[in-house]
Amino acid sequence: MQIKDAPSVSVQSSSTGVTISEKHPVKTPQKVEISKEVISESVAIDGIPSKNYYGADLYGRPLNVLELKKLSGITPSNANNTINDILRLAISGVEHDKILTNDKIYLTLWLRANTYPQSGYSVPFECPLCQSESNYDFKTDDIVVNEISDKDVGDIQEIEGDIYRFKYMTIGDETRISKFKDSVKKSMARYDSEIINIAAQIEEINGQKATIMLAYDKLISSPQIFSRVISYLNGFDFGVKETFNVTCNKCGEITTAGLSFRPDFFIPVYRHADAT
Numbered sequence: 001m002q003i004k005d006a007p008s009v010s011v012q013s014s015s016t017g018v019t020i021s022e023k024h025p026v027k028t029p030q031k032v033e034i035s036k037e038v039i040s041e042s043v044a045i046d047g048i049p050s051k052n053y054y055g056a057d058l059y060g061r062p063l064n065v066l067e068l069k070k071l072s073g074i075t076p077s078n079a080n081n082t083i084n085d086i087l088r089l090a091i092s093g094v095e096h097d098k099i100l101t102n103d104k105i106y107l108t109l110w111l112r113a114n115t116y117p118q119s120g121y122s123v124p125f126e127c128p129l130c131q132s133e134s135n136y137d138f139k140t141d142d143i144v145v146n147e148i149s150d151k152d153v154g155d156i157q158e159i160e161g162d163i164y165r166f167k168y169m170t171i172g173d174e175t176r177i178s179k180f181k182d183s184v185k186k187s188m189a190r191y192d193s194e195i196i197n198i199a200a201q202i203e204e205i206n207g208q209k210a211t212i213m214l215a216y217d218k219l220i221s222s223p224q225i226f227s228r229v230i231s232y233l234n235g236f237d238f239g240v241k242e243t244f245n246v247t248c249n250k251c252g253e254i255t256t257a258g259l260s261f262r263p264d265f266f267i268p269v270y271r272h273a274d275a276t
């Protein structure tokens with residue numbers, strides 16, 4: 001599904017009236033190559049999981065100290081808002097609210113990589129075989145992306161006698177979800193957060209625009225409807241694979257480690273070289 005009214009935002013000092021997509025054709029590489037060049041202004045971002053979904057390039061620039069400081073204060077409870085704030089500031093080319101949530105991790109990694117082009121990130125892990133502590137040097141080349149499906153999530157689906165149209169979740173939908181949760185605050189105990197998220201991806205039911213409330217009620221009305229919707233949407237999962245194969249420094253066992261956004265990911269601790 002393409003965003004048909006994708007904004008032709010001009011980036012930087014571009015006053016040529018040329019739209020971004022014409023100026024920078026969208027590339028769709030499988031293996032992600034994040035630039036190692038030091039950039040000082042916005043450049044087009046390659047390798048986004050949603051490929052050419054936006055019909056325009058997204059642009060990013062290195063983060064400044066205040067932004068990094070904010071990111072280094074990331075906690076599980078503020079993570080989503082913090083990342084959204086940073087993306088609002090540092091990513092351009094597409095309206096902030098239209099950015100797909102499944103692209104967010106990739107964009108955050110891209111910003112970090114282009115802020116510290118030379119600096120990898122050491123991920124500590126414990127080997128499950130010999131229990132020794134190892135370190136894995138995470139590099140942006142290791143990012144593995146599950147790309148968006150070539151099928152259109154918005155193709156109509158007949159489910160238990162109703163016609164559904166689905167969409168991918170956007171940052172705008174996250175705002176919609178927050179407002180919905182606020183509006184049902186008193187009875188929030190009746191609502192399940194994950195089902196609300198799924199409801200936000202139902203765009204239409206029988207040709208009618210679906211509110212979160214309407215979609216939610218439909219989802220919980222029948223186990224058949226719920227499981228068919230889940231199965232359908234699972235076929236459209238995409239984004240950054242958050243685990244990497246790592247090798248134990250001691251015994252060589254290959255296992256997986258996850259990348260976490262810890263404070264030192266955004267403000268690396270530089271160690272002095274050992275005195276010789």
Ligand SMILES: [Zn+2]
Nearest residue numbers: 127130248251
């Ligand atoms: Zn080991």
